Amino acid sequence: MTTATDRKLTTQKAIAEAIALELERDESVLVMGEDVGVYGGIFGSTEGLLDRFGPQRVMDTPISETGFIGAAVGAAVNGLRPIAELMFVDFFGVCMDQIYNNMAKIHYFSGGNVKVPMVLMTAVGGGYSDAGQHSQTLWGTFAHLPGMKVVVPSNPYDAKGLMISAIREDNPVIYMFHKGVLGLGWMTNNPRATGPVPEEAYEVPIGKAAIARPGNDVTVATVGLSVHRALDAAELLEEKGISAEVLDLRSLVPLDREAIVASVRKTHRLMVVDEDYQSFGMSGEVITTAVEGAFDYLDAPPVRVATPDVPIPYSHPLEEWTLPSVRRIVAGIERLTTG
């Protein structure tokens, strides 16, 4: 663990700080991506790094994701530890081959002889009317394909620790930051987007869930911005005498199945909140985990609050209705606990 701190950072600054510390510690670390240099990353993930480390370590790339993500793979195989930023996860369609056919499979194909120690960081999430090509979460897509770890921090502390862990990890890690938890000036943010962050380097282990709020009546398992929605819902429900435990999974691959099972055994009810599309995704996986590990403990069928299987719509009322909101979480938990 790390020392207590009163210093507060936004999630965005915590990510940039994590990268800075690792750039400083390890000569083999470098960052590459679109607008990661002078701009500091469209979402601020590399803010201030160019000035400190120069263009050899913080590299603006052409808009050619196949090219530079593939280059990150080649650099990782040859002794560097690159962090490549795919600006929006929605852009994966132009470069997925390098990600799932190459980055994620080389270690396996080589029978363990070749390592690909790289981080692919990318912004996810909607809620700001950017429509269906800039608002998806898609972690289920990446988690479904073997060979890469997938982490989704929800707060500044975890964002820093998970980034440091990801950079030090010998496997490819997809690091997905939700725009709504970054604390950017130009985006509606949850108040918890700013929080205490120790100054020194520390790791948050990949594959370990956290109990964001303990409770007894229902487990709400989720990641990213939905952690905050679930916490908001839990506060509202407390007034009605319902005690919700919010489980921040933090990592989809590996998934902390033990934490899911343990929580469900305690609360006997499970809700999964997933900003990704409902079908064939995280919600199904988490519920299956609970059914396999805690079937006899379940007092009610699990419930999921996810994005229905439609592209994220543009118009505010459409999008608000589509994404997992506090309103939908509260309604779901009431149904679960009174049914």
Add this chain to the structure above:
Amino acid sequence: MDIPRDHLVDMYETMVKIRRFEERIREIYFEDKLPAFDIAAGLIPGEMHLSAGQEPVAVGVKPHLKAGDAITATHRPHHVAIAQGVDLKKMAAEIFGRETGLGHGKGGHMHLFSVEPNFGCSGIIGEGMPVACGAALAFSRRGTDNVALSFFGDGAANQGAFHESLNLAATWNLPVVFICEDNGYAISVPKAAATAIPNNSDRACAYGIPGVLVEDNDPVGVYEAVGEAIRRARSGGGPTLIEVKTDRLWGHFEGDADAYRSDEFKKAMAERDPLVTFGRRLLDEGVLSESDVDSIRERMYGEVEEALEFAQSSPYPQPEDALNHVFA
């Protein structure tokens, strides 16, 4: 030929070894699949893409390589892997799906990876080109004078990865050499029907880098073009695009009826078989004697048999080992 004799001999030896390996793989592949062709049957299951005819592209590169140089090859990788010095026994074992293989049977013939020498390939068209850029980036950051070489086919030159890689390599002045193995066909589609210009080497000008055409399937031409490109890359002069007109003597994959190429075309290919023509040239110029050729053949054939014997006598992996090596 103004080339050191040992380089010429090495190129010829390697060509003989590659050809023999491919011939023997072909025999074994078919002998246990006939009369009714079943792609999953036999000692070597799955697709098999052999490179007979394309040897000059690989062996012309070999004398210029040094330890640590990175190579990315295509789904038709054997000639490049052998020329780079990938362990023939482990490579054969991988092709036979054995525990002793390069990837313990996880990758197979399209997914050969070797740390020493630094070799990788891929079943996806154009996939290795950005990776070579990344290897080159790593070399320049680490301050070595190593180079990365990326082999790709004429079909790959129409992929986005080709253009993105050339642009990236040129923009960042990376020590990488792109080598287009133009065998004229993307499976069954002739290049003229798929590529807007006759020579992919001309595309280099779009990225402000040298483009070099080697017009015949000649190891010496490849040797000279690649030698110059590698010298330039090692000394900080940036990338080069080289195109070599070569021949894929056999079908795209074993079992391919190869009906899309005319008998005349195939006959002409057989007549210009680079193994034959290069051997004859070395004899004519006195680089090799008949007895040299015989002893080279004996040694190379022996090496190939030894590798095949090692592969076939090696155990299969335990079935549950399929779960290993997903993560480090």
